[in-house]
Amino acid sequence: MTEPLSITASVVGITVPALHGMRLLSEDLQQLKEAPKTVKRLSEDVQSVETSLKLLQVVGEREWDLLGTSVLDESKATISSCTQACNLFRTDLQRWTRHSEGGKLAWQDRTSVGFFKQGQIKAMSEQLQNCKLSINSVVSIATLYSSVRHTHITEDIRGTMSLVQAEIKGAVTTTDKQLVVLESKLEDMNLSSDDEKVAGPKEGRAEALQQLEEERKALQVSRTLLDELLSKAQEESVAKAAIKNQDSSTTVTNVTFGKQNSGQQAGVINGGVHGAVFGKR
Template sequence: MPDPLSIAASVVGITVPALHGIQLLLEDLEQFRNASKTVKRLLEDVQSVDTSLKLLQRVEEREWDLLGASIAEQSKTTISSCAQACNLFRTNLQRWTRHSEDGRLAWQDRTSVGFFKKGQVRAMSEQLQYCKLSISSVVSIATLYSSVRHTHITEDIKKAIATTEAEVKDAITTTNKQLIVLESKLDELNLSSDDEEVAGPDEGKIEALQQVEEEHKAVSASQRLLDELLSKAQEDAVAKAAAKNQGCSTTVTSVTFGNQNSGQQAGVINGGAKFWAKRA
């Protein structure tokens, strides 16, 4: 079994630079106080992903061990895809807003971002929403596993399991539908590019195609992660996690600290608890 510390560390190793890139994009977007509603909505989506990734950083080593190396690898792929998309969008945004300064969009840039680039801004928002959806699902299941660390599966926990499983299934359905939409968009853009190839490259269409390709890559990564998570969200999987967690029991021993003083010492062993005492 992989060392849980190495699994957690590898996820953190991907998450930290992703958060840095997201923070840079946030700073760029926050500069434009008079941005369109579409850009403001994108800002909210970037903030949501930032929050989700910070919650993912709090997942403990034991929970990553229970989730497994495959979930960790799929999570890393999803995070990397999200980070790459943010970096690409930030590069495009800086080019689109090259006439603007002092936190206000110049009229040339406002027209460009608010109208001509609206589709790409929306595509970026969608991509971030799917990243948040899959990362939040990882956090939810990790939290569920953590909740059974020191207890048996109660009726309340069974309800939580059912809710989490239903949420993951809904997320899978939504993701599958979006992939169909994106594949249709890719076909349209590729056909359009082929038809107009003789007239020379169109920068806007190249950017749009690149954005949709990145979104398709990210949503595909989310789909694979969610499919893996579904098996971890079912009651039998949570029961196995609970049993594994409870394989470690607390021991209590009485120890002496001199002629008059005594106290208790607690530790953890595998396979059951033993109690013994020593007279002072």
């Protein structure tokens, strides 16, 4: 099993560049004056993912240990896909607005961003929303596991489990719908690739296809993660997490009294997600 310190390091190693990339994209979007509503909504989506990533950073080593290697790896893959999509979109955005200065869109760029690139802007927004749903689901399960201290599952805990399960199932439904729509878009683009009037310039088609393919990969990774999280939200898994919590809360340590006297001290460590309590979002 992965050592706790390496778990923390690996999560930080993924979230820090993700936050940096999203902050840069957010700054670029906020600088655009007279931007269409889709750009403003995209900016809000970027900020909401930043908030979710900061919540994820609070999840402690023990909670990651309880969630398991699969959830850790799939969470990292989801975040990496989102980071890559943001970086690619930022590069595209800079090319789309190359005629503009001082944050004011030139007429050529206003036409491009305001009409021709609406599909790609919307696709980026949907990918960010999916990333946020997945990250929030991880945080919800981590919070649930952190709160369970006894193997006896109370009615309050069952109520929390039901809420978490409903949240994850909603995310699964949303992801499935996005995948269906995305597959339809990709099929339409491939069918119309020989018709320039429908498909647009070759460069634009390749750009749009690349983004849609990246979105499909991200959605598939998120879907796998959500399935794993749903299994972690079942009563059997929560009970197992409670047992591990109990096993890790009681420790026996050697205590030395002077040079020759020594003994043992038993104690209870009530650690959690670094002592943090996650509230409702």
